[in-house]
Amino acid sequence: MASSLILQAKNLTKIYGENVIFRDISLDVRKGETIVIIGPSGTGKSTLLRCLNLLTRVNSGQIFLEGREITAPGTNEDQVREQIGMVFQNFLLFNHLTALENVMLGLTKVKKLPKEQARQKAMQELSRVGLADRAGHYPAQLSGGQQQRVAIARALAMDPKVMLFDEPTSALDPELIGEVLGVMAQLARDNMTMLVVTHEMGFAREVADRIVFMEKGSIVEQGAPDDLFERPQHARTREFLWKITELYGKKEKP
Amino acid sequence: MSAFLELFLRFLPDLLSGAGMTLLLTAEGLTAGFVLGLLAALGRTYGGKLWRSVSIAYIELFRGTPLLMQVFMLYYGLPGLGITLSREWVAFLALGLNSGAYQAEYLRGSILAIGEGQMLAGRAIGLSRWATIFHIILPQAIRLAIPAWANEPVSLLKSTAVVFLIAVPELMAKAKAIAAKTYDPIGSYLAAALIYLVMVYLLDALMKWSESKAVIPGFESEAKRA
Numbered sequence: 254m255a256s257s258l259i260l261q262a263k264n265l266t267k268i269y270g271e272n273v274i275f276r277d278i279s280l281d282v283r284k285g286e287t288i289v290i291i292g293p294s295g296t297g298k299s300t301l302l303r304c305l306n307l308l309t310r311v312n313s314g315q316i317f318l319e320g321r322e323i324t325a326p327g328t329n330e331d332q333v334r335e336q337i338g339m340v341f342q343n344f345l346l347f348n349h350l351t352a353l354e355n356v357m358l359g360l361t362k363v364k365k366l367p368k369e370q371a372r373q374k375a376m377q378e379l380s381r382v383g384l385a386d387r388a389g390h391y392p393a394q395l396s397g398g399q400q401q402r403v404a405i406a407r408a409l410a411m412d413p414k415v416m417l418f419d420e421p422t423s424a425l426d427p428e429l430i431g432e433v434l435g436v437m438a439q440l441a442r443d444n445m446t447m448l449v450v451t452h453e454m455g456f457a458r459e460v461a462d463r464i465v466f467m468e469k470g471s472i473v474e475q476g477a478p479d480d481l482f483e484r485p486q487h488a489r490t491r492e493f494l495w496k497i498t499e500l501y502g503k504k505e506k507p
Numbered sequence: 508m509s510a511f512l513e514l515f516l517r518f519l520p521d522l523l524s525g526a527g528m529t530l531l532l533t534a535e536g537l538t539a540g541f542v543l544g545l546l547a548a549l550g551r552t553y554g555g556k557l558w559r560s561v562s563i564a565y566i567e568l569f570r571g572t573p574l575l576m577q578v579f580m581l582y583y584g585l586p587g588l589g590i591t592l593s594r595e596w597v598a599f600l601a602l603g604l605n606s607g608a609y610q611a612e613y614l615r616g617s618i619l620a621i622g623e624g625q626m627l628a629g630r631a632i633g634l635s636r637w638a639t640i641f642h643i644i645l646p647q648a649i650r651l652a653i654p655a656w657a658n659e660p661v662s663l664l665k666s667t668a669v670v671f672l673i674a675v676p677e678l679m680a681k682a683k684a685i686a687a688k689t690y691d692p693i694g695s696y697l698a699a700a701l702i703y704l705v706m707v708y709l710l711d712a713l714m715k716w717s718e719s720k721a722v723i724p725g726f727e728s729e730a731k732r733a
Contacts, residue, residue, distance in 0.1 A: 308630060331635050334631055334633045335632065336633075338631075338632075341624075341627065347629075349650065349723050358643075359634070362634060363634055363638075390724075390725075393723065393726050411633065
């Protein structure tokens with residue numbers, strides 16, 4: 254746990270009009286750590302992720318990427334996002350490009366790699382998610398689980414310092430969830446730094462180093478999976494865990 | 508019938524040169540209109556305040572007034588501003604401006620249909636806003652626009668007929684001249700109409716072909732339904 258801070262959020266507040274999405278959130282993400290954020294829907298988890306890679310602006314607070322403040326005025330947002338991978342709930346693959354081209358695009362257009370080099374790197378990333386044999390397929394020719402794995406490869410190709418997963422399995426049919434969680438668990442074992450918003454409690458328990466429970470726009474409690482699941486400190490955490498295990502069953506494996 | 512055939516064959520070189528001018532004006536108008544339409548569509552969807560207002564004003568003005576009026580305004584109005592252009596240039600300008608306003612709306616609709624998600628995905632890997640628009644959104648939006656947009660070449664080709672009123676020697680003007688020469692307006696216009704029909708038919712076939720070429724694999728079923 255002594256490893257260095259990759260991402261640090263200090264007192265983040267996000268307000269849409271009258272609506273407080275979250276208030277005064279602080280979070281440290283260390284190198285190699287897998288953090289799972291859980292909590293009821295509408296508590297600002299997804300918005301928090303989008304604020305961390307500057308897709309949405311916080312109203313106040315600071316975010317640091319490897320010690321450099323990225324919320325400071327004059328920050329090149331594109332360069333920041335290049336270093337923070339993001340995987341969306343609904344995959345959001347580029348529909349007019351093949352799986353390979355989806356993964357290559359950031360390499361050629363953002364990193365400006367020569368085409369051949371980009372192709373090799375993209376093939377590596379597709380192999381990493383087990384889809385080398387689907388390189389020439391278009392998104393509409395892939396299953397949801399395959400699409401999401403391509404989306405993960407697309408983010409990984411940029412060699413991000415941290416990966417953000419925004420409910421990566423929520424849009425998938427149950428039988429396709431496993432393949433995506435499997436890829437994510439492997440990434441965690443490879444020491445990728447990950448911040449995952451999910452309702453997959455089995456995954457959270459098995460893979461996370463730390464679990465953060467968010468409710469109504471603030472962090473209620475956080476801790477190691479076993480502590481949080483076995484000995485939650487707050488009544489709200491207990492209530493949420495009880496509801497969700499009831500819903501999904503206790504012995505869920507990633 | 509044989510009289511018509513005789514007229515048709517006798518004036519065929521004349522008619523074909525008119526048809527050539529018609530096709531040239533169509534191609535020029537479409538190209539200029541595509542550039543203008545793209546600029547106006549981008550202005551309306553992603554532009555800043557000024558670009559957006561200019562785009563809206565342009566689209567409304569040129570979709571809201573008759574093409575013939577636009578031709579006359581440019582033909583008689585520009586010299587007053589000290590700009591003297593040839594008839595062909597005026598025709599090209601009017602057709603391009605007019606077509607651009609329609610093309611802008613076709614493109615704008617499909618840009619909006621591509622949705623915010625693709626923009627988010629582009630930005631998330633570090634592409635700038637405009638890089639995302641050019642590499643991600645437009646390639647999909649233009650494909651999506653093709654079936655609706657395919658009406659525009661045909662519609663524009665027929666619209667070029669109005670510029671005979673400023674004496675541009677296109678197909679309609681040729682037909683009128685032949686009518687005056689032969690005292691056979693029915694035969695002359697019928698001959699021109701046949702040539703218009705053939706051109707429209709060929710253009711339609713070209714559009715269908717490009718539509719099939721632009722289909723994204725896996726999306727075929729949607730393309731068929733559209």
